[in-house]
Amino acid sequence: MPKVIFIAPDSSRRELESPAGWSVMEAAIQNDVLGIVAECGGGCACATCHVIVDEAWAAQLAPASPNENDLLECTAAPRTATSRLSCQLKISASLDGLTVQIPDRQT
Amino acid sequence: MSSIAIIGAGQAGMQLADSLRRGGFEGSVILYGDEGSLPYQRPPLSKQFLLGDLEASRLNFRPIAHYEKLAVTLRLDCAVTQVDLQTRTLAMANGEQAAFDRLAFTTGARVRKLALPGAEDPRVCYLRGITDAQAIRERLATARRVVIIGGGFIGLEVAAVARTLGKEVTVLEAQTRLMPRVVAPVVSAYFEAVHNQRGVRFLLGESLTALAPTSSALGLTTASATYLEADLVVVGIGVHPNLELAAAAGLPCEGGIVVNEFACTRDPTVVAAGDCTWQRNILFERPHRLESVQNAVDQAKVAAASLLEKPVAYSQVPWFWSDQYDVKLQMVGISTGFEAAIVRGNPETGAFSVFYYLGERVLAVDSINRPAEHMAARRLLASGGLLAKELAADPAADLKTIIEKN
Numbered sequence: 099m100p101k102v103i104f105i106a107p108d109s110s111r112r113e114l115e116s117p118a119g120w121s122v123m124e125a126a127i128q129n130d131v132l133g134i135v136a137e138c139g140g141g142c143a144c145a146t147c148h149v150i151v152d153e154a155w156a157a158q159l160a161p162a163s164p165n166e167n168d169l170l171e172c173t174a175a176p177r178t179a180t181s182r183l184s185c186q187l188k189i190s191a192s193l194d195g196l197t198v199q200i201p202d203r204q205t
Numbered sequence: 206m207s208s209i210a211i212i213g214a215g216q217a218g219m220q221l222a223d224s225l226r227r228g229g230f231e232g233s234v235i236l237y238g239d240e241g242s243l244p245y246q247r248p249p250l251s252k253q254f255l256l257g258d259l260e261a262s263r264l265n266f267r268p269i270a271h272y273e274k275l276a277v278t279l280r281l282d283c284a285v286t287q288v289d290l291q292t293r294t295l296a297m298a299n300g301e302q303a304a305f306d307r308l309a310f311t312t313g314a315r316v317r318k319l320a321l322p323g324a325e326d327p328r329v330c331y332l333r334g335i336t337d338a339q340a341i342r343e344r345l346a347t348a349r350r351v352v353i354i355g356g357g358f359i360g361l362e363v364a365a366v367a368r369t370l371g372k373e374v375t376v377l378e379a380q381t382r383l384m385p386r387v388v389a390p391v392v393s394a395y396f397e398a399v400h401n402q403r404g405v406r407f408l409l410g411e412s413l414t415a416l417a418p419t420s421s422a423l424g425l426t427t428a429s430a431t432y433l434e435a436d437l438v439v440v441g442i443g444v445h446p447n448l449e450l451a452a453a454a455g456l457p458c459e460g461g462i463v464v465n466e467f468a469c470t471r472d473p474t475v476v477a478a479g480d481c482t483w484q485r486n487i488l489f490e491r492p493h494r495l496e497s498v499q500n501a502v503d504q505a506k507v508a509a510a511s512l513l514e515k516p517v518a519y520s521q522v523p524w525f526w527s528d529q530y531d532v533k534l535q536m537v538g539i540s541t542g543f544e545a546a547i548v549r550g551n552p553e554t555g556a557f558s559v560f561y562y563l564g565e566r567v568l569a570v571d572s573i574n575r576p577a578e579h580m581a582a583r584r585l586l587a588s589g590g591l592l593a594k595e596l597a598a599d600p601a602a603d604l605k606t607i608i609e610k611n
Contacts, residue, residue: 171605
């Protein structure tokens with residue numbers, strides 16, 4: 099299974115394996131990674147699963163939809179150039195090793 | 206060391222357990238549920254899950270390890286049948302008893318059922334829990350004609366899924382427009398058009414008066430004597446709060462378990478949160494009941510704070526959402542009693558918001574495919590809701606900046 103790597107606000111690192119097709123948000127929730135809230139459960143409706151994608155990976159992701167892009171303007175921690183909503187990032191073999199940073203707050 | 210029993214393992218119960226531990230509670234926490242499953246998300250049941258896009262385990266909020274780590278004891282197949290506040294014990298359906306020091310009701314709600322002969326037919330389905338959704342999903346696989354009773358969120362979300370799966374879909378709604386309790390006519394009309402374009406047939410101002418099950422179909426007769434046949438009927442006509450356990454324990458109940466702005470019942474060591482409560486929120490003059498994820502989460506946090514003896518008054522702005530096809534409806538605030546509905550943007554473009562005003566104050570905002578406006582509206586309502594109507598109506602005015610300046 100592809101790997102996803104989460105870097106917590108305190109710089110600690112969690113490396114997980116997760117089925118292809120799951121979202122990065124689901125991988126976090128189902129493995130009890132803290133700091134991903136996902137109030138709306140993955141509906142691209144709340145901006146509480148914000149992650150900052152490692153720059154090396156950012157360009158390989160499918161671009162944000164207009165809705166996601168709008169919501170990224172509303173995150174609790176400031177948006178960065180590589181900010182995404184993790185519920186919109188699908189895990190796949192080609193993204194094996196995807197690394198994302200968890201911001202210090204979601205609400 | 207004290208113990209806290211939480212009755213109801215839905216979103217509110219799960220949040221309460223979590224918040225108690227995060228708040229430093231070190232006594233025992235026992236979460237009682239009667240569905241046999243780990244606490245799971247309900248919103249996808251009428252959306253992606255029904256479409257067949259998700260396995261059941263993906264609905265869980267957290268894996269079992271999370272509860273182990275938090276030292277929350279799960280009793281997930283354990284209906285609580287009685288609560289005695291004098292002796293501080295509860296009884297379970299299996300005959301067991303358990304003691305508690307403090308207690309939380311997060312018992313949720315159950316569906317209102319059709320009161321018609323024939324309604325016990327298994328082809329008449331309701332949607333509340335995962336087993337309901339699984340039953341509908343299975344029946345959808347072979348059904349050709351689907352009739353939905355109720356044009357509210359559940360009914361319309363199920364209609365969208367059934368149409369997406371290529372079923373022939375008819376929706377009966379007793380009022381003359383869709384989602385009449387919660388949205389303005391302009392929003393109702395928009396959703397009617399969306400569903401019409403996808404081939405859903407509506408019978409508005411219509412109710413079901415007779416149901417005749419045969420081996421091949423369910424024969425349905427409406428108040429105006431329209432006759433139609435269905436292979437599957439899905440009923441979404443609202444819910445009843447699960448207040449009976451609290452009422453039998455002697456706690457005051459009205460349209461739910463009565464709680465104050467601290468989520469406390471009359472007994473300050475007993476709290477309640479979520480769909481089951483008749484609640485106070487300091488933003489509103491009157492008590493009300495809410496059925497939403499946001500309320501389950503935020504009121505559970507308030508209830509946990511009370512149990513931790515660090516009370517915080519409930520003051521969160523309510524918000525809701527519904528997904529139908531590719532249309533996302535997001536609502537914030539409660540529009541009851543509004544005088545003017547100001548439309549921002551053009552509904553024909555499929556992306557607009559409606560601002561509900563009472564005097565100069567915004568009571569609520571509905572956004573259709575406008576998530577950023579919804580988020581801005583949440584900030585607006587949290588800060589009092591003052592926004593000039595010209596600005597609300599002008600799609601070129603940058604709401605986020607205006608609200609931040611206020």
